[in-house]
Amino acid sequence: MPSVPRSSQASRALRRSQSTRITATKFECAAQAHLLAQKRRIPLATKYNVNSNVTAASTKISLPRALSRPVLGEVETSSLVGAYPDLAGIPAEYIRDRLALSRPKMRAALQAVEISISKSTLPTELGILMNEVVSFACPTHMFAVYNDAPIPVGHKRQISLFPIHDLVFGMHCTNLPTLPASRPSSSSSHTTVPVVPLRLPSPATFSLLHAYLYTQQPATLLASLARPCETDLLQLAAHANKIHGLWRNACLLGVVDAQLYDVIEASWESTIAAMQACS
Known part of the structure; x- marks a missing residue:
């Protein structure tokens, strides 16, 4: 049986090694993609707090991605x-x-x-x-x-x-x-x-709407709705509930003011993004 040159053997071994690494890399990328897909489907849940009896498994928060603007005459x-x-x-x-x-x-x-x-x-x-x-x-x-x-x-x-x-x-x-x-x-x-x-759906937030109608200052309302700096999901959820309550009151009363809804939408998007980042 004719002998194979050592150079040819080394070349074949190198190709087999490269093929193995490419296959392993593909499996690794596929596994990461599957893991990321699973994470995107996980609902928002509170992180575990050692000082609390609430765990991520027992508390889930379901919020809309966006607050639709009512069509008003x-x-x-x-x-x-x-x-x-x-x-x-x-x-x-x-x-x-x-x-x-x-x-x-x-x-x-x-x-x-x-x-x-x-x-x-x-x-x-x-x-x-x-x-x-x-x-x-x-x-x-x-x-x-x-x-x-x-x-x-x-x-x-x-x-x-x-x-x-x-x-x-x-x-x-x-x-x-x-x-x-x-x-x-x-x-x-x-x-x-x-x-x-x-x-009203949210009596606790009526004072915000009451004040805005008398001031007509969107910047002041935006400051009142500035999300907390903390990354605690429960605190962010409470803040989201505040914005949602103001929105529900405004929709129920049929408030005609485009700038009001601009502020509500901007505050909501910022808060939801922060919740997603820490969930």
Whole structure:
């Protein structure tokens, strides 16, 4: 049998070695791809905390990737014409722009409001103590904000009171409930305004929407919705719930303000990205 030159044997051994390494590399890449695919399908779950009884296996968080922007029409001004006859025939967008001149006085009046309440049950009217600041732009109504979540036996439902001006909310909300007539007096030491029960998905975040409608400052709202620096998934989830609550309130009331939804969407995307990074 003819002998094979050593150079040919070495060449064949080298090719077999290269082929083995290529095959091994392919298997390794395939395994990594399979592992990454599995990770992409894993739902968000809390990391284990040695100081907590909650583990990743027992707590899962399911959130939408994006918050859809509601399709809204323009507000109807007819419901406000009775209280403000001069607004008849004027476009709502123009009225919103003109409100910028009155907002500083309105905000100052809201901050100076002192509520007089002596009943254990929610009345249909509430007294407001008048002073020089309040009299310049006295609120017209009092929102009693609540939700319909179940409450323990023996407990009372929590209600938060917010003084408001019908013109501000009426010009920004397409789904606002009909507000009763209100004629606050500016001459006496106190006045009464109607109480309007307002059921919302997230009463805890209504203060953000209330403040925004009176300031119209997206940068301030964005700062209020800045996500926490911590990488704890539970804290990020709580922050996401805050943004989601504001969004749900705005959608339910039909708030007409593109900049509001711009801020909500930007804050949501940032928070969801942070949650994915630490999950």
